[in-house]
Amino acid sequence: MEYALSESLEDYLLGIFVVSKQNKVVRLKDIAKERQVKLPSVVNALKELVEKGLISHERYSYVTFTDKGLNEAKRLYDRHKTVFKFLYEILGVTEFIAEKDAHRMEHDLTASTLDLLTKFTEFMEMSSKIGESRFPEQFKYFMETGKFPEIKYEEGGVMEKTKEKPLSELKRGESGKIVRIKKGIGALKGKLLTMGAVPGTVVKVKKVAPLGDPIDILILGYHLSLRKEEAEKIIVQEI
Amino acid sequence: MTNALITKGKTINVALAGNPNAGKSTIFNALTGGRAHVGNWPGVTVEKKEGRFKYKEYEFLVTDLPGTYSLTAYSIDERIARDYVTKEKLDVVVSVTDSTNLERNLYLLVSFLELGVNSVLDLNMADILEQRKVRVNTKKMEELLGTPVVMTSATKKAGLNELKEMIIRSKDRKIQPLRIDYGKEIEEAIKKVKESLSSINSPYPVRFLSIKLLEGDIEIIKEVRGLGYERSVEVAMHEGSRLEIGFGYDLETEIIERRYGFIESIIRQCVRRVPTIEEKLTVSDKIDGIVTNKWLGIPIFAFLLWTTFQLTFTVGGIFADFIDTFFGWLAESSAIWFASIGVPGWLSSLVGDGIISGVGAVFVFLPTILILFAFLSFLEDVGYMSRAAFVMDKAMHAIGLPGKSFIPMILGFGCNVPAIMSARTISSEKDRLLTILINPFISCSARLPVYVMFTGIFFKSNQGVVLFTLYMLGIAVAVLSAKLFKSTIPKLKGPVSPLVMELPPYRIPTLKGVSIHTWERGREFLKKAGTIIFAGVILIWLLATFPMSSEYASETTLIGLIGKFFAPLFRPAGFPFWQAAVALLFGIIAKEIVVGTFGTLFGGEGALSASLLKYFTPLSAYSFMVMSLLYIPCIAAIGVIYRETNSWKWTTFITAYSLVIGWVMATVVYQVGSLLI
Incomplete structure (x- = not known):
């Protein structure tokens, strides 16, 4: 469906939607106030919107959306909100600037960029909700200090997937630096530590047994074989 | 001064400690000339080797400690080593290290030094170090570690006298426990725990105890609690969690990391040019590339095992037959000779059927055991055995056993006796016990004559199929019993012990090392298992002879x-006649005797098949074979089970269990079969 709305008309439609959400009825002066324009401009714009079948507006009465108009308004609203969120929540600009820049960006960006921006924002929102990633916090830290944060992990916490992984996930020939050994595995932990699997030690997966398990790692210059079950307890940083 | 006192003063008590594969046994053999007394550590089945030798005016008493990586009691081996060095009156502990892998090897020495043990550091395999043009500044190392350092090459017999000299020189050394700086926070924690431990009466230094408490060493916690210092344990736990919350580090990790840091600094200062990891292992890596290759790994393992198996049981079989014939001839000739000089029949029978057959029953296993262990020791010394475990681990894991259990399982098809002995290489006691317990169900070659006799008479057209089902039944019972034991017996419960196994570099084994090891196994078999086998044979003879008025092994x-x-009792299984029961009783001596017994009881070879056809149906013949397969391991197997588990409880348990299983299975076969036919 092509409405070919002008920037300005889009802004009006969005304005009407915002007003309709705040008030029970939408009056012309509310729209004028929201858009910060004079009444005659509003009247002209409304005329165009009526022609396009997006709203209905009888003289001296309230403005209401047609079904088509409501959908379009909602789409515009969501788009605006996404861009606003990206600016305000993720980049962390002030609310005022975010609102202003969102108005500019939403019209100028091509659809595919906007689409990706939407997805990215959604992803970041979700990930911070689930706690899977610490990008938002880390970015904040980076903004404040100019440094990439050193990551502290609590037990049972979630690791950053791109950097740290259990040794069992390294492929043949890959190396990793031991970060820590998981807790709650009883004496196995101490055994691994005393055999040299202390943080900072570099290990390399040399071989995988013919049946896929166990694996053979090179550590402190000797070969050690571990089942994946055991290797899973050793957290390494890929190098 | 009396003579006794002088000699006493000149005995030096030495213990050899070190990582597995550091060349400890080679040093032991080189020092003692391989003459060792082999026994068990008290209460456990871990082997204890002791030897003596004289050097200058001193008599050295050397104890070979189990190979360990640390002194924290993660396994029985480590506990033994720690208890021994702290609680026995030792003059010197020689820490044998593989000098080509100092970092990990020195960890154990550092533990000894922290414990305040009078140690001598032996940098073994110095020849390889030289080849790689690596220099070690031993003077500096002595200074930094505060302990004497010697370089040896046990395989080349180099440096041994220096080692002996160093032991003599340092035997009366007064030493201070090594102090590693664990950093401000941990040191404070150590101090607090130490204060709470003041005036504790323990063989361990207080600082050592404090550190171990902070590390959470379970054995030490028990020990300290036992001495009434519960509060110290609490202090340590409190300090531990305080540091963990406050500084975000894990205490156990941090402490061990510090020790490795200390070792690293020593190596940095004393070793010139540490070879890079890659260049160090190339030859071994190349071999591994083939031996543990994705496609070749299993075939190579299968081939090696098949060769071992074939040579053991064919070549061994030839000697075994020879021994068997010899003892048979001896028994016969003795009977003839006794008769000629008018010795009463019972005495002649005691000598012939009892003693000579008894000795024969023991010696008949010897060639097999010697050949097998020559192969296994060779493969072990080369470094292949851990690769075999590596290759097979996953398959065995599926039935709840580690990779190392595979070899005993396969060897069981030849003979359960050496198979059970070969379980010795399994490091976890739980896994080893389980491997031993299920082994008798693997159908050994001695059961084959029984199958051959019955299938030859009753299943002429499909002998092979019947044989196959019996072997499969044996495997199934072994696997299912493993599952059953694991889920019911507390001592065997739980997952397979974790696999943290070193794959040592391949080495060329020495003939001496292999032959010493092989002979040790053979001698142990003769001494321990042999006694039981002999006693069993005599007992059966007694039962078959008395009352003396009756003919040997007859009805009366x-x-x-x-x-x-x-x-x-065997009515439900389909063979309720006394000859079958007697044959089974004789089968305890060795399963193949079942055949001979039927021969005797049913009047000789000729009449045998006719009599069997009269007494058995194909179905009851099959159920009898099932019984023969499963019931009671033969007396030799019982003997080695006792020898290897060091427990009558387990020996009795598995004997009774297999008897019940055998009866139940035979009955099920007969009853279900009767319904179907």
């Missing part, structure tokens, strides 16, 4: 009476 002898008594 004790064994015949016992057979008659038990015969009704």
